[in-house]
Amino acid sequence: MTTCRLCGADELAGVVDLGATPPCELFLTADRLAAPEPTYPLHLRVCTNCWLAQLPPLITPEETFTEYAYFSSYSTSWVEHARRFVEDAGPRPGDFVVEVASNDGYLLQHVVERGVRCLGIEPSANVGRAAREKGVPTLTGFLTPETGRQVRAGHGPADLVVANNVYAHVPDVTGFTEGLRALVADGGRVSIEVQHLLTLMELNQFDTIYHEHYQYYTVASAQRALASGGLHLVDVELLPTHGGSIRLWARPEEAPVSQRVVDVLAREKAAGLHELSGYADFAARVAKVRRDLLRFLIDAADAGRTVVGYGAPGKGNTLLNYCGVRPDLLAYTVDRNPYKHGRFTPGSRIPVLPPERIAADRPDYVLVLPWNLREELVDQLSYVREWGGRLVFPIPSLEVVG
Template identity: 45%
Template sequence: MATAEVPRCRHCGEALNLKLIDLGLSPVANDYVDATNYMRAEPFYPLEVYVCQACRLVQTRDLIAASDIFRDDYAYFSSHSTTWLDHARTYVDYVAKRFGLDAESRHLEIASNDGYLLQYSIWKGIKCLGVEPCRSVALAAREKGIETRIEFFGRETASRLLAEGWGADLVTANNVFAHVPDLNDFVSGVEIVLSRNGVATLEVQHLLTLMQRHQFDTIYHEHFSYMSLLAAQQIFARSGLRVFDVELLETHGGSIRFFVCKDGADHPESPNVREVLAREMAYGLHSDDAYIKWCESVRETKRAFVELLTRLKRQSKTIVGYGAPAKAVTLLNYCGVRTDFIDFTVDRAPSKQLRFLPGVRLPILAPEAIAEAKPDYVVILPWNIKDEIKEQMKEIRSWGGKFIVPVPTARIED
């Protein structure tokens, strides 16, 4: 019988023999389908996640180059979420005060998207620079007056920036660490560009929370890695960096923010580091059993969602979606949910409207379509900002409409 080649860890190079989950074949999550391409086939790739038994990094199998995913027409614009803008503003206020940033400081953001965060540093008079590989969002940042380099970040970019005088006092990397195929090159770049006593913060979904809350839909090809502190400490140490503090956040369903400095920097280690490590160890992230058991919990989450939708459709209820995030592509493709269950979805981003979700080909309309259709139920696909969406769509209650939240267990909410 033919067998696939055993993949190797993207950090330490060890063979990957422990599979966390197999979500079947799935398209690239952010490859939204234009109406003109509706009748054309799209590529599907295995969506498999492995655990390195040496360094404990959880990761997808390498199948697609990052340049084929994060292209010039990338459709995710961070500024379309008011919740995320509030998060960015709070972050800038916090780090500026904690680390004494002022007009003499330099703030570099990696994967700066449309300038959603750096705009707040600019308002404080801090010198700012964004590095963003996707032209569509980088140009939006430039229109806001934010200097943005259109390129991927790594050792080469960092060395060039340092030669230009861009030794950064603060490096921000929000929700990009998981998108990096060559982790060692990326982290080495952070070490190169960081000033002697500078701080880098890297915010990424926390593997522990992902597993505890059954958030399998946050797994997709754009996310190459799923990060724990257990694994991150080893990754940073290899490049001469040290985690001196961590914070657990509720963004994206549960994230971890690493505070990182050079080995010789003055920042003392916070007790938070030991506390988070203890949580991860208590759950069992250092052993194989926790990963093996998790797979069945994902299957049960799928069953509950499909069973709820099936029951409602048998009652002749109308169901639509709200949002067209990448997580919706994994959720709906894995569960086999198409227009036989959900008529359409809506999204505030004009770049997604009048297109289709990859794979399931769910139409994406403007939010006003919900008021016109007056559905019985609205499935909140970006469940991590469900409170924001419920407030935006509160008018559905006027015709008796309700919300469905699919993860961690499908449920109906008023």
């Protein structure tokens, strides 16, 4: 990749190189363990013209999302987050709500409960099927300008368009934004949630860098991306989800930005993210996380302690592969999603088992891979204390919790 996908400039500077890894959601079945496994470079760069942080599009969305291993509803806190959003957004009977990348209906189910007309647009056939089984109308497909126009022609313009955790997953930023613009009514609203590059940098959240995330946004770069497709940023909210996210509110009609936009832009500038100096020491801080985690796992193995994982998220696979963790250091991990049971993590090839295995084996340590769900998972894993087991959080820095 030599040019920025947003502004076309050829001024890309390296931020952190995580080596080469497989796509993070391509969990292996047992019969594939003896087969070659393709890997792709994972090198984050930033455009010094528009400040969009980005990865080259080495894999296509079709390769990743036609069948997908991630089901949003397996996170209790995420479903509750979606319920509160719907309650606060306040769609009323007579409105039309569209969610792009609607997954298994985790959000739109709350819209259906309010008696509000809605439609999900979800590229993964297996995940969309789960949404329809919940009674959530779902179209299988990717959002393009043409898809947006077709939905508008068939259903009418949307009063509210929601795009949660998808704006990073599209290599054609402008085309996707044009699709959002095609969906939304001239007086409607677009809500986008995406991880904030500011917290990613501040809290060493490098494991959220993986191939299906093509870009990482500041509010400044998101404002430019929205404008490229005919939308205007009017407000922003800072959210704790996924370790630190931004909820961008945009409209087709130009309007003054809120004070919150002004304040967050000022925070980003103060952190140096609108200039190259703000990115200078990130790679060194990431490398320290790797050394600390490996030192802990090796010491535990030498002492005869057992360490297993909890969760099999995409971010966990970036962490495991960058750190070089294999089954000799992490015997297995568990996950609530039955789709992953009996499979193996890509690259590191660690078995994924049902959660009940932890109570049966009573390990000394449980390495929590979805650290962004810490509050939820500390409660779920409270039983580990019964035998003196401890939880381990690898990010932002190694922490062993009694």
